[in-house]
Amino acid sequence: MANxxxxxxxxxxxxxxxxxxxxxxALFSRLGGRLATHDNTVVVKALQQVTLELSNGDRLxxxxxxxxxxxxxxxxxxxxxxxxxxxxxxxxxxxxxxDITLGMEPEATGWQNIIFRCVFxxxxxxEARELSPAIGEFSELGEYLHLPVRTYSAGMFVRLAFAIATxxxxxxxxxxxxxxxxxxxxxxxxxxxxAELLGKADILILxxxxxxxxxxxxxxxxxxxxxxVRMIGATEAVMEAYSGNSQLAKVGC
Numbered sequence: 001m002a003n004x005x006x007x008x009x010x011x012x013x014x015x016x017x018x019x020x021x022x023x024x025x026a027l028f029s030r031l032g033g034r035l036a037t038h039d040n041t042v043v044v045k046a047l048q049q050v051t052l053e054l055s056n057g058d059r060l061x062x063x064x065x066x067x068x069x070x071x072x073x074x075x076x077x078x079x080x081x082x083x084x085x086x087x088x089x090x091x092x093x094x095x096x097x098x099d100i101t102l103g104m105e106p107e108a109t110g111w112q113n114i115i116f117r118c119v120f121x122x123x124x125x126x127e128a129r130e131l132s133p134a135i136g137e138f139s140e141l142g143e144y145l146h147l148p149v150r151t152y153s154a155g156m157f158v159r160l161a162f163a164i165a166t167x168x169x170x171x172x173x174x175x176x177x178x179x180x181x182x183x184x185x186x187x188x189x190x191x192x193x194x195a196e197l198l199g200k201a202d203i204l205i206l207x208x209x210x211x212x213x214x215x216x217x218x219x220x221x222x223x224x225x226x227x228x229v230r231m232i233g234a235t236e237a238v239m240e241a242y243s244g245n246s247q248l249a250k251v252g253c
Contacts, residue, residue, distance in 0.1 A: 002092030002171035002202035004054040009086035011047040011072055046072040048228040054203050061218035062207035069227040070207040074098045078174050092171030100161040110145035110160055117164045131167050139163040159186055166193050173201040177208050
């Protein structure tokens with residue numbers, strides 16, 4: 001049974017010394033979270049004491065303005081960023097669509113990258129080799145799979161990465177917006193694959209600026225602001241509060 005639990009999780013990014021001119025401090029304040037000083041070093045406090053728990057059937061929407069900490073949160077759940085304090089406990093295989101090209105080697109061929117990426121996702125080499133033909137077929141790249149991926153167009157590269165990332169059925173799916181897949185001819189096929197993947201996943205964590213998508217897919221929402229949880233709860237309650245706050249901000253109240 002899949003489970004995701006974060007207990008007082010915080011993530012800091014050191015930036016530069018506090019002796020740096022104040023204009024740079026103003027610039028980095030736009031990175032998200034909050035700036036603080038520690039031992040004469042300025043740090044971005046990207047996440048601050050985030051606590052939540054998800055179990056089977058949960059579909060969590062992650063909302064907040066640019067720089068609120070959404071991507072950092074997703075990468076913590078994906079295992080990319082370790083917390084500086086607190087604890088992350090995940091039971092279940094995680095598939096992250098925040099960095100689907102992570103672990104791919106430009107000088108290696110498409111076939112080699114299929115193996116590398118599958119192993120990176122947690123499969124054994126034997127399992128990766130067994131899945132390779134189906135991944136190659138889904139990518140529709142044909143003979144290009146024998147060439148180094150540095151020779152691929154951007155669309156071909158994303159197509160291969162998507163085919164690999166969706167070949168393994170995870171218990172927990174982490175997404176930053178609804179993923180794009182490059183070539184238009186590939187889009188409908190990719191949408192069907194994603195629908196199948198999400199339908200079988202035990203837990204979905206989805207960050208998006210699109211309120212309609214959040215309302216459609218999610219039963220819970222966490223609202224992040226300056227790296228901290230502003231509100232967490234049922235989708236409609238959080239979305240109404242968030243929309244009301246956004247309207248007030250626009251009129252300067």
